[in-house]
Amino acid sequence: MSKKVAMIGAGYVGLVTGACFASQGHRVICVDVVPEKVEQINAGITPIFEPGLEDLLTHTRSEGLLNATLDAVSAIKEAELVFIAVPTPSKEDGSIDLSFVEEASHTIGRTLKEAEHWKTIVVKSTVVPGTTENIVGKIIEEESGKKRGADFGLAMNPEFLKEGKAVEDFLNPDRVVIGAIDPKSFDEVKALYEWTEAPVLKTTPTTAELIKYAANSFLAMKISFINEIANYCELLGVDVSEVAQGIGLDERISPKFLRAGAGFGGSCFPKDVAALYSHSKHLGREMRLLKATLEVNKRQPLRTVELLREEIGALTEKSIAVLGLAFKPDTDDMREAASIPIIRKLIEEGAMVKATDPIAIPNAQKILSHSNLEYYETISDTLKNTDALILVTEWEMFKQLTPLEIKSLMRGNIVIDGRRVWKPELFQKHGLIYRGIGLGRRDNKSI
Numbered sequence: 456m457s458k459k460v461a462m463i464g465a466g467y468v469g470l471v472t473g474a475c476f477a478s479q480g481h482r483v484i485c486v487d488v489v490p491e492k493v494e495q496i497n498a499g500i501t502p503i504f505e506p507g508l509e510d511l512l513t514h515t516r517s518e519g520l521l522n523a524t525l526d527a528v529s530a531i532k533e534a535e536l537v538f539i540a541v542p543t544p545s546k547e548d549g550s551i552d553l554s555f556v557e558e559a560s561h562t563i564g565r566t567l568k569e570a571e572h573w574k575t576i577v578v579k580s581t582v583v584p585g586t587t588e589n590i591v592g593k594i595i596e597e598e599s600g601k602k603r604g605a606d607f608g609l610a611m612n613p614e615f616l617k618e619g620k621a622v623e624d625f626l627n628p629d630r631v632v633i634g635a636i637d638p639k640s641f642d643e644v645k646a647l648y649e650w651t652e653a654p655v656l657k658t659t660p661t662t663a664e665l666i667k668y669a670a671n672s673f674l675a676m677k678i679s680f681i682n683e684i685a686n687y688c689e690l691l692g693v694d695v696s697e698v699a700q701g702i703g704l705d706e707r708i709s710p711k712f713l714r715a716g717a718g719f720g721g722s723c724f725p726k727d728v729a730a731l732y733s734h735s736k737h738l739g740r741e742m743r744l745l746k747a748t749l750e751v752n753k754r755q756p757l758r759t760v761e762l763l764r765e766e767i768g769a770l771t772e773k774s775i776a777v778l779g780l781a782f783k784p785d786t787d788d789m790r791e792a793a794s795i796p797i798i799r800k801l802i803e804e805g806a807m808v809k810a811t812d813p814i815a816i817p818n819a820q821k822i823l824s825h826s827n828l829e830y831y832e833t834i835s836d837t838l839k840n841t842d843a844l845i846l847v848t849e850w851e852m853f854k855q856l857t858p859l860e861i862k863s864l865m866r867g868n869i870v871i872d873g874r875r876v877w878k879p880e881l882f883q884k885h886g887l888i889y890r891g892i893g894l895g896r897r898d899n900k901s902i
């Protein structure tokens with residue numbers, strides 16, 4: 456059955472969720488505080504780069520199922536379900552900043568005061584355990600004078616989509632988790648997901664909140680684990696990809712998230728692990744594995760610069776190409792990208808940096824600007840006359856580069872593979888010096 460949904464926050468999660476619900480016949484109004492976003496969505500243009508999203512916008516808008524507005528109050532009044540999909544960034548100390556969630560809850564509460572019909576409020580933002588019941592529910596009750604369960608529904612429905620594959624992931628989830636305060640709230644949210652055959656987990660809001668954090672923390676921990684093994688492999692003259700293959704074939708471990716590299720970034724893993732760590736510490740049960748996960752990850756991007764230094768010596772006046780800026784391929788998202796500390800370190804050590812990315816340059820320019828840093832649109836302009844290159848983001852176009860192409864463009868011969876995408880022997884055959892994370896030089900054993 457078609458439902459009316461208001462989506463507060465039209466970013467990666469809100470817009471993708473809204474467009475996907477609309478594609479299944481629900482009527483969705485996306486609310487945002489940024490006028491340009493609202494205008495773009497209403498013109499059928501996606502403000503973020505996500506494969507398949509623009510088609511979905513065009514299609515759902517032509518059917519009158521998706522609109523955007525700055526007017527939260529009207530959108531909430533119209534809706535049967537109100538989703539909160541606003542940011543939950545980290546504070547300086549790593550703890551969660553809930554101010555956007557609180558602001559949205561106040562607006563919802565004030566609007567509910569006048570509401571005549573039942574509405575279910577659903578937290579989609581990633582929030583620390585207890586937030587939906589103790590903060591969102593409480594603010595709405597105080598503002599509206601109404602009671603959860605009796606006058607409005609309350610649920611937490613975490614989102615597991617991956618940027619770059621957001622639409623595909625949303626439409627084909629591994630599971631749907633619905634943490635609801637009562638059966639009515641659960642049924643309302645479940646009705647939105649009628650199209651999927653994925654298992655639906657019925658639970659409490661606090662459990663749902665923790666499932667999201669535990670999932671992200673586990674994946675982040677897996678990456679930091681293989682990176683620790685990788686750094687150790689370098690000392691042994693062992694290739695971490697063989698180790699990863701050897702352990703990944705064990706079905707209890709699985710090969711996913713076992714690729715060593717320059718570390719994880721993005722809008723979720725770093726802040727979510729930090730928020731869960733901070734919350735556990737606050738409650739007096741510090742989760743030390745999470746702290747270690749973050750510490751390993753902070754160091755990891757700089758391993759690429761260390762490998763470079765081992766080959767080139769001092770970096771002063773050296774021209775270094777950086778391939779890839781976004782935190783991962785198929786996105787223009789620069790949040791916590793490994794390219795940021797890598798480029799900063801190269802500049803700090805006196806190098807001249809030439810950087811490229813298929814789509815993230817405009818976002819990178821907002822974060823990284825320096826007289827020793829130049830951005831280039833093409834790979835050939837980037838590599839021309841450089842002494843070395845560092846591959847930071849494994850975009851397909853970089854993976855396809857051949858040693859011959861690289862050799863013909865660079866003046867130097869040093870290749871640092873920060874994502875282990877290339878075959879070392881091919882590069883060595885063409886006279887290039889190849890160094891990769893987790894690949895020990897067999898002539899350089901410490902044992």
Ligand code: NAD
Nearest residue numbers: 464465466467468486487488540541542543580581614618
């Ligand atoms: P985002 O920054 O891309 O989007 C958030 C949007 O909310 C922005 O457009 C912002 O303008 C808008 N906004 C802020 N305050 C508002 C308000 N009061 N009213 C209306 N709009 C408001 O963030 P995102 O990546 O979509 O993340 C949102 C939440 O989802 C976060 O909690 C995040 O942790 C979680 N999450 C993100 C991902 C991901 O891959 N990006 C995946 C799963 C969960």
